[in-house]
Amino acid sequence: MSFQKLDDLGRKLEALEHALSILGADEATHMAVGGGEKRAEAMSNLAGLYHAQSTAPEIADWIEAAKKEVESEDQKLALGEFQKTYINATCLPTEFVERKTAATMRSEQLWRELRAKNDWDSFLPALEGVVALVREEAQLRADALKLAPYDALMEQYDPGNRTADLDLVFGDLKSFLTGFVPEALAAQEQRLAKRPRKVLSGPYPIEKQRELGLAAMRAVGFDFTHGSLAVSHHPFCGGVPTDVRMTTRYRTDEFLSSLMGVLHETGHALYEQGLPKAWSHWPLGKARGMGIHESQSLFVEMQLSRSPEFWEFTLPLVHLHLGEDAIPGWEITDILSEVNHVERGYIRVDADEVTYPLHVILRYELEQDLVNGKLEASQIPEAWDAKMTEYLGLSTLADPKDGPMQDVHWPGGAFGYFPSYTLGAMIAAQQWAALEKVQPSVREDIRKGDFTGVNQWRSDNIWTQGSRWSTPDLITRATGEPLNADFFKAHLKKRYLA
């Protein structure tokens, strides 16, 4: 049985993924400082084994033969994902992969060094090399997938997403936001004139913050029999679905950034913990893609955790874990004012939910032009500055490290990934609207800290679906209509203009 061979292969590959995931999480949390070199060597060798196993030529034959065997709908879908994964893994010649890996590793190293020195000019040649390789990759993938080059790159992160659709949705959102940002800032100014921002009066001991974070994770549904929380320099959600490794980091002068980070990663974790267990060794059983994953983290972080209802049950948790006088005089409105503060800034990762999409759309527009040859790497600083000035009124020409040198994605050769962030925000808002329609009491539930209904809806509509549907199909099936920026726009208006 050829399908059985694919099934067996899936178990081998799952074991290697398991090792790579746990080793990766371990590296950031528990590895001795001198263990890095051997760890990198081991992981690179395991990745090589994974590549060799997953691209063996006989797999193509198994897939073809299995097409005549599969009967159930699940098996058909599973086989389709096996095939897509195989094409994705084999459409680049080994020679090309080696060339790109070497170039992007070197470019990332250079970027780390030169970004600290704010030195765009010295970095440019490396980035030009990466752009040339990405154009080559986009064409190779486009040929294999019969897609346009940039669409073929996006296909790796969010299968089914096409610029033809995204251009419309992002265009809509962009024109909304350029007007909305000043409105939201003006409304915020008025609110703060009446009730100024408070300042947190730490220190907040790490052990107590940890207890608060664990309580929040438990409340929103994290399963501690299948996961844990540790500390790392950069917070992440890794591990495997049966043992999700979440991390956070702590400052002692305030506790909100760690708490909101924990809630964000919990959103990712719930998705992983909720995936269909019987298919965990099939591509069909994995999370759908980056945009949907981000929708799950932003659903928890933005839709749930920055709402007034959420803080009705969370403020007492803060008192319980940090102490009755940890935040003297703070009311829910003060917390919301803090976590929902809007500010135009240079740095994407520091941006609030209102300005964040503009950072993403800027990159989405530029990287399409870069891939399609309409823009050269040398022209990025001017193009970046023009868009930042237009969208956010900020000039970046003097400071490339806070402009086009701020992200690791391009130096690392990851083009087509950026849209996922804002897709996630929009999908989350659309999911919330769909959920509220069928569960009118959901805000009441959240007020009481009861996420059963919320999670049941997400489990039914997202988590247990694994990779059954393309990203757009999953959105439509879950929410009843295709991606539509109106839900996100309505969410922003409600939160920031009220």
Place this chain on the structure above:
Amino acid sequence: MSFQKLDDLGRKLEALEHALSILGADEATHMAVGGGEKRAEAMSNLAGLYHAQSTAPEIADWIEAAKKEVESEDQKLALGEFQKTYINATCLPTEFVERKTAATMRSEQLWRELRAKNDWDSFLPALEGVVALVREEAQLRADALKLAPYDALMEQYDPGNRTADLDLVFGDLKSFLTGFVPEALAAQEQRLAKRPRKVLSGPYPIEKQRELGLAAMRAVGFDFTHGSLAVSHHPFCGGVPTDVRMTTRYRTDEFLSSLMGVLHETGHALYEQGLPKAWSHWPLGKARGMGIHESQSLFVEMQLSRSPEFWEFTLPLVHLHLGEDAIPGWEITDILSEVNHVERGYIRVDADEVTYPLHVILRYELEQDLVNGKLEASQIPEAWDAKMTEYLGLSTLADPKDGPMQDVHWPGGAFGYFPSYTLGAMIAAQQWAALEKVQPSVREDIRKGDFTGVNQWRSDNIWTQGSRWSTPDLITRATGEPLNADFFKAHLKKRYLA
């Protein structure tokens, strides 16, 4: 170049070993409780990959071809170890390995269940099956290695050890100990009559015990840039040489069992950390075997850490970390009286260093007879009881769970391993004597907490040697003579009769 192919293969296998080691340590320390099933599946699949990679038929050709290529002494030794490892991995047919794995897994599970019920009779059929398989294995290994069956089993754990030599040394030690145990007990009684045993007055907080353990590890030379200490139910030393994962467990009513356990595992850790780094992907670069490994842990635990000199610098550490009045009125002599207390007992793992070898020799004698067909599994209870009565004056007939059902080794099919424990104790004593001969000031150094000289000698003579020599050759090279029980006997006399 065929040697180069072996070198490349070594790197792949090292990556899989790395993954298995870290996943194993992680499972006991940081894994979520519900992650066990998938972890077991992943590790079993990785072990399967390891087996497939390490037993590929072409490796035999590479080894033969490489024999004509190698020139340096190191390469010749490396090739020899590649070949031994390959024979060891391929001398059992896959069909047999699968049969044995299934049988011993089942037998181990049964043992866990039936040991708790003290039910030998129900366990016997499973053990009979294991013994039959072990006889088959011993014969297969004997044919491949041209050794006697039991020697062929020992060869996996301590290459070069032969019953012809061990019988003499163990026989010598046994006849010494049967007389010495009563003498040591009488001397102990006299000492305790003059100065009775004190009782520790906890509680000793875990965090403080941890700090004490870390200080002790640091003092004897543990490199914290290449390792760490965590907590697990069963203490172990795992991980990889560049990132050694040590564990301990804590009781709060006393601190000495954790501290002595930490020192034992630190002995294992120093060996791993001191192995030759450039050969870490060759069999030649691994630790020599179980007996030598145990000699390194017992060197630290028994030779160093239970000596009066050691406690001259460690008692102040106890005060520093546990508090000035943590052990009120305790002097060095009280600590030594506690950690060197001798008592006849049923359980090997609870035994002191005087009675421990008798537990091992009993098993060594019985398992030889089992392998050679002179004893059947059904006869074990009587044979065990007879020897326990003869060696330690204790009858075990009524209580098989504290008799022949106490160890996992036989239910797990590991025959030939037991001698390593007592070999380790003897080798450690012999090493100490050799070291003291060339470093007459070593006791003075230890008094000051200075282990530089001790560790330099061990690094030169043991750690950096990797697997260059067979176990007996390594002993002779390091200490100037073959294994000789006199050193261990002299050590016991000095410690327990003085």
